[in-house]
Amino acid sequence: MKTEERMDSQDIEGIRRADGAKKTPSTSRPRYSPATGLGPFAPELLRKRYLRRDLSGNVAETAEEMFSRVARTVARAEGRFGGDATAMASRFRDAMAGGVFLPNSPTLMNAGLSLGQLSACFVLPVEDSMDGIFGALKEMAKIHQSGGGTGFSFSRLRPKGDPVRATGGVASGPVSFMEVFDAATEVIKQGGRRRGANMAVLRADHPDILEFVRAKERAGRLQNFNLSVGITDDLMRRARSGKDFDLINPRTGKVAQTIEASALLREIAANAWRRGDPGVLFLDRINDAHPLQGTIEATNPCGEQPLLPYESCNLGSVNLSRFAGGGEVDWDGLAETARLAVRFLDDVIEVNRFPLRKIREATLKSRKIGLGVMGFAEMLIELGIGYASKEAVEMAEETMKFIAAVARDESCHLGEERGSFPLLEVSSLDYDAMRNATVTTIAPTGSISLIAGTSPGIEPLFGLSYSRDLLGDDMVATSPLFERMAKDRGLYTEGLIRHLAARGTLAGAESVPEDLKDLFVTAMEVAPAQHVKIQAAFQRFTDNGVSKTVNLQSEATVEEVLEIFALAYDLGCKGITVYRYGSRDQLLHLGDRLKCEECGGG
Numbered sequence: 001m002k003t004e005e006r007m008d009s010q011d012i013e014g015i016r017r018a019d020g021a022k023k024t025p026s027t028s029r030p031r032y033s034p035a036t037g038l039g040p041f042a043p044e045l046l047r048k049r050y051l052r053r054d055l056s057g058n059v060a061e062t063a064e065e066m067f068s069r070v071a072r073t074v075a076r077a078e079g080r081f082g083g084d085a086t087a088m089a090s091r092f093r094d095a096m097a098g099g100v101f102l103p104n105s106p107t108l109m110n111a112g113l114s115l116g117q118l119s120a121c122f123v124l125p126v127e128d129s130m131d132g133i134f135g136a137l138k139e140m141a142k143i144h145q146s147g148g149g150t151g152f153s154f155s156r157l158r159p160k161g162d163p164v165r166a167t168g169g170v171a172s173g174p175v176s177f178m179e180v181f182d183a184a185t186e187v188i189k190q191g192g193r194r195r196g197a198n199m200a201v202l203r204a205d206h207p208d209i210l211e212f213v214r215a216k217e218r219a220g221r222l223q224n225f226n227l228s229v230g231i232t233d234d235l236m237r238r239a240r241s242g243k244d245f246d247l248i249n250p251r252t253g254k255v256a257q258t259i260e261a262s263a264l265l266r267e268i269a270a271n272a273w274r275r276g277d278p279g280v281l282f283l284d285r286i287n288d289a290h291p292l293q294g295t296i297e298a299t300n301p302c303g304e305q306p307l308l309p310y311e312s313c314n315l316g317s318v319n320l321s322r323f324a325g326g327g328e329v330d331w332d333g334l335a336e337t338a339r340l341a342v343r344f345l346d347d348v349i350e351v352n353r354f355p356l357r358k359i360r361e362a363t364l365k366s367r368k369i370g371l372g373v374m375g376f377a378e379m380l381i382e383l384g385i386g387y388a389s390k391e392a393v394e395m396a397e398e399t400m401k402f403i404a405a406v407a408r409d410e411s412c413h414l415g416e417e418r419g420s421f422p423l424l425e426v427s428s429l430d431y432d433a434m435r436n437a438t439v440t441t442i443a444p445t446g447s448i449s450l451i452a453g454t455s456p457g458i459e460p461l462f463g464l465s466y467s468r469d470l471l472g473d474d475m476v477a478t479s480p481l482f483e484r485m486a487k488d489r490g491l492y493t494e495g496l497i498r499h500l501a502a503r504g505t506l507a508g509a510e511s512v513p514e515d516l517k518d519l520f521v522t523a524m525e526v527a528p529a530q531h532v533k534i535q536a537a538f539q540r541f542t543d544n545g546v547s548k549t550v551n552l553q554s555e556a557t558v559e560e561v562l563e564i565f566a567l568a569y570d571l572g573c574k575g576i577t578v579y580r581y582g583s584r585d586q587l588l589h590l591g592d593r594l595k596c597e598e599c600g601g602g
Contacts (some may be wrong), residue, residue, distance in 0.1 A: 038099050048287050053143045067096045073112040076352035081418050092344055099365040099452035101341045103316040106147035107348060116353035117146035119314040121300035123307035128156050133177055137184055139356055144188045144196035146355045151199035153297035153445060158251040159207035173208045175215050178222060185224040196224060197301035203230040207247045207256040214267050226301055227278035229268050236569055269561040272578050277442045279303055279577035280565060284414020286574050291427045291437055302444050303371055303575050304547035310362040313370050314348045315443045316341050321375030321454045324382035335406045342410040346435055367421040370441025370544055371407050375454035377461050381481050386518040387460040388526050396537035404541040407439040438543035455549055458538055461522045463504035463590045482520050504590030523551035524581055528564050536571035546573045552580040
């Protein structure tokens with residue numbers, strides 16, 4: 001079935017002609033060089049979180065040894081299908097060590113070690129019973145221990161005050177049980193490396209929706225959860241036409257309350273403005289685009305990976321900044337790496353140790369993978385394109401269309417070689433062979449982009465100089481691209497360095513020409529509508545979802561948040577998240593805070 005987001009056979013054949021695709025990619029090498037290395041934060045981040053440790057807790061491997069460990073483990077899958085595991089391990093290692101492709105964090109942490117759980121994204125069902133609720137809690141604990149993050153829909157739970165026949169009492173409602181999950185998460189560290197992460201979803205038509213929307217009004221509450229409201233097409237239509245909206249008791253299926261649709265949407269926007277939560281998921285759009293039977297109710301913790309109950313997904317991202325230079329894109333090199341990445345991610349499914357039998361069964365039926373990107377902002381800069389321009393939206397669409405076609409074609413090849421995912425025949429996909437039900441996802445890449453030394457996901461540069469909390473240490477980052485270009489043009493003066501240390505952006509820097517300011521525009525200088533247009537351009541050719549934050553200045557209004565919701569819905573996004581600068585504790589701060597105090601800058 002052809003849709004805007006998927007390529008038909010002619011599109012695939014064009015990609016095959018363009019990059020000389022063969023049944024296997026094992027004979028050619030990508031154009032990048034591992035000598036390009038990793039980012040400046042990589043050594044400290046790898047040491048604190050990723051490198052293998054001995055029984056005494058001491059680091060017991062180098063970054064190079066970590067990449068070799070991961071590559072050898074994942075490439076074992078090649079031998080199961082008659083491939084050359086040693087040769088493929090070498091290619092996998094070079095791609096990771098060169099910072100051109102990196103998998104999600106659990107793969108780097110756990111591959112080749114006793115834990116062996118390599119996926120980042122899980123969704124668990126929460127049924128309306130004590131066994132169902134606390135069974136999900138137990139399953140969450142196992143996933144968090146293994147390094148994964150969990151998403152839940154609490155929409156099946158009866159609302160607060162609803163009768164409980166077994167005890168003669170009344171229900172405490174979804175939010176109260178979310179606090180139980182949050183408390184458990186607080187004491188469980190993922191694989192001993194990091195705290196657990198969760199997504200809580202509640203449908204907009206649940207009777208407790210207002211309590212859910214306001215759940216983070218008190219600072220520190222539900223700090224291990226991201227919140228998303230499951231918005232339906234019906235709510236959007238009614239909000240726009242000034243109509244009322246029914247809240248439905250999930251236990252009885254009857255109307256519990258009727259409220260004004262636009263007032264509910266405004267309440268969601270007001271709390272997103274106030275605390276950065278909740279985000280919104282457009283549930284009908286997610287399910288309309290999903291190729292498998294069943295209803296998706298929740299996503300992974302960052303919202304980009306919708307999954308059916310008990311499914312898992314492993315993600316990986318290509319570093320776009322390594323394929324742009326001199327105003328051109330190395331499309332051949334990008335295609336080569338995308339093919340290698342799809343093969344890597346499918347191999348991960350083969351060697352993965354799943355934390356639960358139900359998860360293994362559900363995952364092997366669909367074999368979902370999510371290839372995404374990082375370094376998009378730096379790619380644009382290398383091409384001489386400003387993030388805030390119309391050309392940036394066009395490049396976003398062109399890039400993801402290309403990657404999606406190549407990735408799906410490679411999955412087609414793997415389906416011919418290894419067999420298709422078992423649910424292909426009952427899916428909406430119109431292919432004779434396909435290894436993976438989905439192949440593309442845009443993840444936030446917060447940690448792996450630091451390792452690769454590039455901008456995260458599809459976000460603009462946060463700042464040209466900024467401080468960030470890196471696992472408890474405050475570290476200062478500057479843009480090496482700006483430093484290089486400013487030096488080339490003789491602009492990198494002591495005065496400019498002080499300006500960036502204080503403000504983090506080029507705003508007010510009179511010595512810098514406008515073309516450079518346009519090229520190095522930062523997140524809060526980009527108009528909110530442009531953020532949404534970039535997200536929508538990537539979503540158009542992404543199977544799953546797109547992680548993107550609309551960064552707003554502190555002076556932004558609730559009305560602007562409402563406009564962002566509406567535009568995201570109209571442009572075809574599957575969800576949207578906004579963050580107003582300073583509205584809650586954050587990891588990133590513009591400028592160097594210490595130097596700001598010294599120089600009196602803002």
